[in-house]
Amino acid sequence: MKKLISLLQDRMEKAFQECGYDNEYGKVINSNRPDLCEFQCDGALAAAKRYKKPPFIIAEEVVEKCKDYKEFEKIEMIKPGFININVSKDLLTNYCNRIMNEEKFGCQMYKNKTVVIDYGGPNIAKPLHVGHLRPAIIGESIKRIHKFFDNNVIGDVHLGDWGLQMGLVIEELKFRHPDWDYFNENFDGEYCKEALFTVTDLEEIYPCANSKTKVSENATEEEKEKANEFKENARTNTAYLQEKKRGYYDLWKKIVEISVKDLKENYKKLNVFFDLWLGESDSQKYVKSMVEKMKDLGILYESNGAMVVDVQEPNDTTQINPCMVLKTGGVSCYQTTDLATIMQRQIDFNPDEIIYVVDKRQELHFIQVFRCARKAEIIDKDAKLIFLGFGTMNGKDGKPFKTRNGGVMRLENLIDEVNRKVYEKMRDSKEYSEEEKVKISKIVGLSALKYADLSNQISKDYIFDIDKFTSFEGKTGPYILYTLVRIKSILNKFYENNTIKENKILNPVEDIERQILLKISKYNQILEESYIENAPSKICTYLYELANIFNSYYQKVKILKEDSERLESNISLLSLLKRIFENGIELLGFEAPEKM
RNA sequence: GUGCUUAUAGCUCAGCAGGAUAGAGCAGUCGCCUCCUAAGCGACCGAUGGGGGUUCGAGUCCCUCUAGGCACACCA
Secondary structure: OOOHHHHHHHHHHHHHHHOOOOHHHHOEEEOOOOOOOOEEEOHHHHHHHHHOOOHHHHHHHHHHHHOOOOOEEEEEEEOOOEEEEEEOHHHHHHHHHHHHOOOOOOOOOOOOOEEEEEOOOOEOOOOOEHHHHHHHHHHHHHHHHHHHOOOEEEEEOOEEOOOHHHHHHHHHHHHHOOOOHHHOOOOOOOOOOOOOOOHHHHHHHHHHHHHHOOOOOOOOHHHHHHHHHHHHHHHHHHHHHHOOOOOHHHHHHHHHHHHHHHHHHHHHHOOOOOOEOOEHHHHHHHHHHHHHHHHHHOOEEEEOOEEEEOOOOOOOOOOOOOEEEEEOOOEOOHHHHHHHHHHHHHHHHOOOEEEEEEEHHHHHHHHHHHHHHHHOOOOOOOOEEEEEEEOOEEOOOOOEOOOOOOOOOEHHHHHHHHHHHHHHHHOOOOOOOHHHHHHHHHHHHHHHHHHHHHOOOOOOOEEOOHHHHOOOOOOOHHHHHHHHHHHHHHHHHHHHHOOOOOOOOOOOOOHHHHHHHHHHOOHHHHHHHHHHOOOHHHHHHHHHHHHHHHHHHHHHOOHHHOOHHHHHHHHHHHHHHHHHHHHHHHHHOOOOOOOO
16 A cells, blocks of 8 residues: 555656656655645755756646646645645545555555564573663564564574683582582583572672682782683683583583573563574584685685684775684684574575664674675675664763662663552552552553663663653653553443444544544554664654644544544544554554553 | 764754754643543743855755764674
8 A cells, every 4th residue: 555645746746747847856745844734845946956947936837737636635836946735635534544444554565574683682691681671672673563564573582691701600600519510520410400599699690700800900919810710710611511511511501591581581571572592502503614614715814813704895994803703722702603693594594684683882893793794605695684783771870871879780670660660650549459550550661661762763872761761741651551541441431332333534624633644644654664764763753743643632522422423433533543552552562551 | 093973952852865933752830620531731931062165945965173972803
């Protein structure tokens, strides 16, 4: 189904052509002066130079041609050469009625693309913290938007479950529990099935282990020695792990198991679900063949002990270092894993796109990896590798978000805090039971959290102000939910004693009704834009504006007090609005309560 | 040092491909519940970092300055 704006543009292009001008000047855009018109065409201004004619003459000619077209209710030239357009009432109404019968609101679908979305990226050595919030929320929304457009989407959590960090955790566990069977070379029985430690332990163990490898400047030789030894042991553990040494590998599996269980619970709280729970470790089996391939292609060479691939390109404005494929000693590194993962995804899914939702500070790293992957031909040459870098979530002071005492806040705690604030808002309400209040505050809290994040542009840093996001006034998730709940409540009230004969919206009488229809008619346009640009924020803005218009309509029009034909039209309109809001928040990754 | 990026109202953000009077929200001031949920609606107040340039027209494009942020191979 064509966009409403495209229908208007088709006419306008035709008119330009008929007047002897290039049809490219018939571009129609949303009006930036809603007080004057609904759509506008600025083509005459642009065409003036080329045709050496004053723009208002061109505009007048075109407007004259358009007078007979039934698509326009109003079309006029305003000096110096703007063409102002209002869409005809019939076209607008019919268009909305068609949307009502379209499952996907009249979006043109782009089928059969396979898209892998890499988001999440939690480290299994530690619990989720606020830093994991953005990738989870953004990635989930991008995934849902791509699914809506009928793509075959694979969301991969891509666990950080490999490398030195694991060796460090194991070393610390060994230090604390040397008696564990895992470390007993002679043990050949079955390892303990029960969990010997919790996620909370891990939360403390990793930083502890990490700090043991670092020494202050004025440390004694003995202290330095100790730190080095610890680090060496961690390296050895990592090597053991990589060769799947009995005990060490089993302990690692235990860590993964405990951690993943906790991660799943936490992601569930965020309404975030992954299709794949693979990690860095899963790509290791491709490293060898990948390196062989690079050698065969002659692109891999030794540099200062490491194995690297040049990725400099002629148009670069600065020097780009080679991509390190293997560290000194043939050890895997960050790049190795990401490259091997690309190879793995190519083999498993043959994707058209891989989208990386990662911190934007990693951009250079991914430029190197992507280039290297192409040079090494481990990815189909037509496949797109997309880096979707997100900005930092800062606190009110503009610095990276921290707890009050300066620590890293656990994601769980953040969610709890948001929920608590919502709960407080409802605490005194006598309308709801205690149980309902807890349930509603979780749903509303999540909407506050997610909407606050998604309404910002992905690549920008943003200020996370918990008080602002939970104040629920203005452009917030709860405002959207409140509007939807209102609509649902009216519909419920109507359907208590009535049924509807025909689902059809009538021509708008009030100006505010017309505005709603106009907004509705643009939903498909917004969805396509946010899909193509990977920009959930466009949906956020749209829903907010739609809610605004609806709420002022609600204020002006007694929706249920109209006579029968008009009433049915109102109900049809509300049903459509309900669908749009529900679809919109679904794509953003949250849901609405029945009441609030 | 090299490169990337950001700068819009007191605060937090929009601004579509260069178009008309730069939009919101919060904060502040003032109105609206006998009426489908006041987590709502309406009104007022308030802004493009500095300087050049391109253009009929610049928040948007180019240059430059200033101030932040970030990245630059053996941590991931």
